[in-house]
Amino acid sequence: MENLIANFNYVIVVILMMIGLWSMLAQKNLIKKCIGMAIFQTGIILFFISIGAKDNALIPILTEAANHAYPDPDVAKIANPLTQILMLTAIVVGVATLGVGLALAQKIYQQHSSFDEDEILENQRK
Amino acid sequence: MTEHLPIIIILGPLLGAVLAAFTAWFRPRLSHPLVVVGLAISFAAALKLVFIVADAGAQKYWLGGWGEKVIPGQKEPFVVGIQITVDYLNTLLLVAVSGIALLTSVYTKRLVDTELAGRQRYFYALFSLLVTGLLGITITGDIFNLYVFMEIAALSSYALIAYGRGRAYMAAFNYLIMGTMGACLYLLGVGFIFAKSGTLNIDDVSAIIPELGQSKALFVGFVLILLGAWAKMAFFPFHGWLPNAYAHAPTASAAILAPLATKVATYAMLRVMVTVYSIDYIIGSPGIQSLALYLSTFAIVVASFFSLTQTNLKKLASYFVLSEIGYMVGGAWLANKPGLTGAMVHIVADAAMTSALFMAIGCIVYRLGQAQLDDLKGVFFKMPVTMAAFVVTMAALIGVPPTCGFFSKWYLIQGAAQAGVWHFVAALLLSSLVKAIILFRIIEIGYNRVPHPAIEGNPAIPRNEAPLSMLIPTAAMALGLIALGLGTSTLVNTIIAKALPAALAP
Numbered sequence: 001m002e003n004l005i006a007n008f009n010y011v012i013v014v015i016l017m018m019i020g021l022w023s024m025l026a027q028k029n030l031i032k033k034c035i036g037m038a039i040f041q042t043g044i045i046l047f048f049i050s051i052g053a054k055d056n057a058l059i060p061i062l063t064e065a066a067n068h069a070y071p072d073p074d075v076a077k078i079a080n081p082l083t084q085i086l087m088l089t090a091i092v093v094g095v096a097t098l099g100v101g102l103a104l105a106q107k108i109y110q111q112h113s114s115f116d117e118d119e120i121l122e123n124q125r126k
Numbered sequence: 127m128t129e130h131l132p133i134i135i136i137l138g139p140l141l142g143a144v145l146a147a148f149t150a151w152f153r154p155r156l157s158h159p160l161v162v163v164g165l166a167i168s169f170a171a172a173l174k175l176v177f178i179v180a181d182a183g184a185q186k187y188w189l190g191g192w193g194e195k196v197i198p199g200q201k202e203p204f205v206v207g208i209q210i211t212v213d214y215l216n217t218l219l220l221v222a223v224s225g226i227a228l229l230t231s232v233y234t235k236r237l238v239d240t241e242l243a244g245r246q247r248y249f250y251a252l253f254s255l256l257v258t259g260l261l262g263i264t265i266t267g268d269i270f271n272l273y274v275f276m277e278i279a280a281l282s283s284y285a286l287i288a289y290g291r292g293r294a295y296m297a298a299f300n301y302l303i304m305g306t307m308g309a310c311l312y313l314l315g316v317g318f319i320f321a322k323s324g325t326l327n328i329d330d331v332s333a334i335i336p337e338l339g340q341s342k343a344l345f346v347g348f349v350l351i352l353l354g355a356w357a358k359m360a361f362f363p364f365h366g367w368l369p370n371a372y373a374h375a376p377t378a379s380a381a382i383l384a385p386l387a388t389k390v391a392t393y394a395m396l397r398v399m400v401t402v403y404s405i406d407y408i409i410g411s412p413g414i415q416s417l418a419l420y421l422s423t424f425a426i427v428v429a430s431f432f433s434l435t436q437t438n439l440k441k442l443a444s445y446f447v448l449s450e451i452g453y454m455v456g457g458a459w460l461a462n463k464p465g466l467t468g469a470m471v472h473i474v475a476d477a478a479m480t481s482a483l484f485m486a487i488g489c490i491v492y493r494l495g496q497a498q499l500d501d502l503k504g505v506f507f508k509m510p511v512t513m514a515a516f517v518v519t520m521a522a523l524i525g526v527p528p529t530c531g532f533f534s535k536w537y538l539i540q541g542a543a544q545a546g547v548w549h550f551v552a553a554l555l556l557s558s559l560v561k562a563i564i565l566f567r568i569i570e571i572g573y574n575r576v577p578h579p580a581i582e583g584n585p586a587i588p589r590n591e592a593p594l595s596m597l598i599p600t601a602a603m604a605l606g607l608i609a610l611g612l613g614t615s616t617l618v619n620t621i622i623a624k625a626l627p628a629a630l631a632p
Contacts, residue, residue, distance in 0.1 A: 017314075024303055037306050044314050051321045083320070086270055090313065093277045097306050100284050104299045107288070111295065124293055 009050040016043035028117045030105040034098060041094040045087045052083030128178065131171045132187040132210050135220060136261050138168030139227070143254035150247045161250040162231050165257065169224040176217050180620050184213035186267070205327045211267035214625035215400065215470070218617065219264050219393055222474045223386055226481045226603075227257040230385075233599040234378040236592075237488055241376050242289060249289065253382060256282040260390045269316050269402065270326045272394060273309060276358065280305045283387055286379040287371050297370040304367045308357030311350050318347030319402070331402050348407070349414070351398050359391035361455055362425035365448050369432075373441040377488045380440060384447050385481035389473050392454045396469065399458060405627045408461050415459055419547050422456030425449065426553040430560040439487050439497035442564065446483065446523060449557050450476045456550050457538045463626060465541025470622050471614060472534035478610055479522045479531055482603035486516040489592035489600055502568060504576040507587040511597055513572065515604035520565040522607045524558050530610040 004011055016039055023036025057079035105115065112120045142164020146157035179185060188194075192207025212220065231253060238246045259279025266272050284305070288298040320326060322343050323334040335344060360368035368388075372380045399408055408415060426449045433445035454476065457469030489512040490505065491497050506513045522529035525536075535554060542550040576587070591597055 021307070024307060030299060033303055037303065040307070040310055044310055044317070047314065048317050048320075051317065082326075089270075089274055093274065093309075096281055097277065097302065100281055101299065101302050101306075104284070104288055104295055104302065107295045108299060111292070120296060124296065 013043050013047045030115045034101045038098055048083045048087050052080040054079050131175050132212050134171040135168050138164040139254045139258040143251050147251035154247050157250045161254045165228040165231055169228045172220040172224045175212050179217045186211050208271050209267035210265045214621050216264050218474050222477045223260050229599045230382045233596050236595055237378045252282045252285050260386050263390050267328045268326050273313050276309055283383055287375040290375045294374040297374045301367045301371045304357055308354045312354030315347040315350030318343050328402055355395040359388045359451055361451055362421050369441055369444040372444040377491045381484040381488050384484050385477045389477045396458050418459040422452040423549045423553040425452030426557045430557045437499050443483050460541040460545045462541050462545055464537045468534050468537030468541055475530035475534045482519040485600040486512055489596050492592045502572045504587045506572040509591050515600045518604040524561045528611045529607045533614040
C-alpha cells in the first residue's frame with residue numbers, strides 16, 4: 001500500500017491507459033473510440049513525463065555561466081530534459097492521428113448517418 | 127559524398143513527398159515524376175550501400191553531425207544525437223523497400239489515373255511519405271525515432287486506404303484504431319527501456335541491457351514492444367483489420383501497402399529481438415517463445431482456411447499476406463541459425479512476392495474492372511503475360527524451386543525441424559498446399575470454363591493486356607523472384623549470415 005502511495009503517479013497512468021484501451025476496443029461509438037485513443041496517449045505522455053521528473057531538480061542547461069555557478073554539478077540533481085522533448089513529438093503525432101481519425105469518422109457519418117459501429121456494419125451488409 | 131548515403135536514402139522520398147504536395151496545387155502533372163525521381167535517388171543510394179556494407183561492415187551516420195560528445199570530467203563519450211545505421215540486418219531490406227517502391231510508383235500511374243480519376247492529386251505525395259516512413263523504420267538506429275517513422279508510415283497508409291471510399295473508410299478507421307494501439311504500446315515499451323537504461327540509441331541500449339541483468343521492467347518493456355509490433359504487422363490475433371483494409375483500398379494503394387507495410391513492421395520486431403535485446407534474452411524466456419510459435423502456427427492455419435473461402439482476388443491475396451506474417455514471426459522465434467536466416471530471407475523474398483502478386487492482380491483489375499474469381503473466365507487467353515507472371519508468383523508463394531519462396535521456406539522448415547517444433551513445420555506445409563489448391567482453382571476457372579479458342583467454331587478471345595507501363599514492372603518483378611531465388615545463397619553467405627548474432631548455436 002505504501003508502495004502504491006509513493007508511486008501514485010504510475011497508478012494514475014495505469015488507470016488512464018486502461019480507460020483509454022477499454023474505450024478503444026469495447027466502445028461501439030466511433031467518436032468514443034477516438035476519445036479513448038486520446039486518453040490512452042495522454043496516459044503514455046504522463047508516464048514519460050513522470051519518469052523524467054525529480055524533486056528540487058536543477059534546470060538542465062549547460063552554459064559557460066552555469067558551469068561557473070555549479071562547476072561540478074551533481075547529475076542526479078538535474079532534471080532529465082529528454083522525456084519532455086520526446087513527448088512534444090508524441091503530442092504532435094497524437095494530434096495528427098486524432099485528426100485523421102475524426103476525419104474518417106466524419107466521412108463515415110456522411111455515408112451512414114451514424115457513429116454506431118453495429119449500425120454501420122448492418123448498413124454495409126445491405 | 128559516400129558517407130552521406132544513409133541519409134540520402136530517406137531524403138529522396140521525403141523531399142519528393144514535400145515537392146509533390148506543393149506542385150499538386152498548381153501543376154498536378156508534375157508530382158508523379160518528382161516522386162519517381164526521389165525514389166530512384168533513394169534506390170541508387172541503397173544499392174550502393176549494399177556493396178559498401180558487404181565490403182566494410184556497418185555504416186553509421188549521425189544526423190546533423192551530433193555524434194558522440196565527451197563531457198569534461200566524464201571519461202566515456204556519450205551519445206547526444208540520433209544515429210542512423212546501415213548494417214547487415216537492414217541493408218537488403220532497404221534495397222527491397224526502395225526498389226519495390228520505385229517499380230510500384232511507375233506501375234501505379236495508369237491505375238491511379240483510371241481508378242482515382244479526378245482526385246489523384248495528393249496520391250503520390252502520400253505514397254512518397256509512406257515510403258519515407260518505411261525506409262526510416264528500417265534505417266534508424268534509435269528506438270524513439272523508430273516510433274516517429276512508424277507513425278509517419280501509418281498516417282499516410284490510413285489516408286491511402288481511405289482513398290478507396292465507401293467501405294474503405296470503415297476499414298481505414300479500424301486500421302487506425304489498431305495501428306495507434308500498436309504504436310502506443312510500442313512507445314510505452316520504449317519508455318520502460320529508457321527508464322532502465324537512460325538511452326534510446328540501439329547500440330547503447332544493447333550494450334547496457336546485459337549489465338542490468340534480470341529486470342522485470344525490461345521484460346515488461348520487451349513484451350509491450352512485441353505486442354505493439356504484432357498489432358502493426360497484423361499478427362494473429364491482431365489481424366482483424368488487414369483483409370478489409372487491403373481489399374477495400376484502391377488497387378494502387380494495396381500494391382504499395384501490402385508488400386511493404388507488414389514486412390517493415392516484422393523487421394522492427396526482428397531488430398528489437400536481435401539487436402536491442404539479445405538472442406540469449408529470447409532463449410531465456412521460453413514462455414513467450416513457445417507462445418509466439420503457437421500463435422504463428424495459428425496465424426498460418428487460420429489465414430490458409432480463410433483464404434480457401436474467399437471469392438475476391440484482392441481479399442484472397444490479403445489472407446496470403448497474413449499467412450506469410452506467420453512464417454516470418456515463427457522463423458524469428460525459432461531463435462536458431464536456420465530459423466533466423468529463413469526469417470531474414472523471407473522478409474525480402476515475401477516483399478518481392480507480395481509485390482508481384484498485387485501487381486498482377488492490379489493488371490487484371492485494370493482490364494476486367496473487378497477481381498471476383500468468377501470473372502477470371504478466359505483470362506489466360508486474354509492476358510497471357512500477366513497470367514504467366516501471376517503463375518510464377520503463385521509458384522514462389524507455394525515454394526517451387528528455383529523461386530525465392532522455396533529457399534526461404536527451406537530454411538524455415540530446417541530451423542523448425544532443428545528446434546523440434548513440428549506443428550510449425552506442419553503449418554508451413556499446409557499453407558503451401560492451400561496455395562497450390564487456390565492456384566489450380568484459378569487455372570481451372572481461367573482456362574477451362576470457356577471453350578478453347580483452338581477448337582473449331584469457337585470465337586477466339588481477343589488478347590487485351592494491361593498497358594506496357596504496368597505490364598513491364600509486373601513481368602520484371604516476376605522474373606526478379608526467380609533471380610532472387612538463384613541469388614539466395616550468395617546473399618545469405620555475404621550478408622545475412624553476418625547479421626546473425628555470433629552467440630547463436632549453429
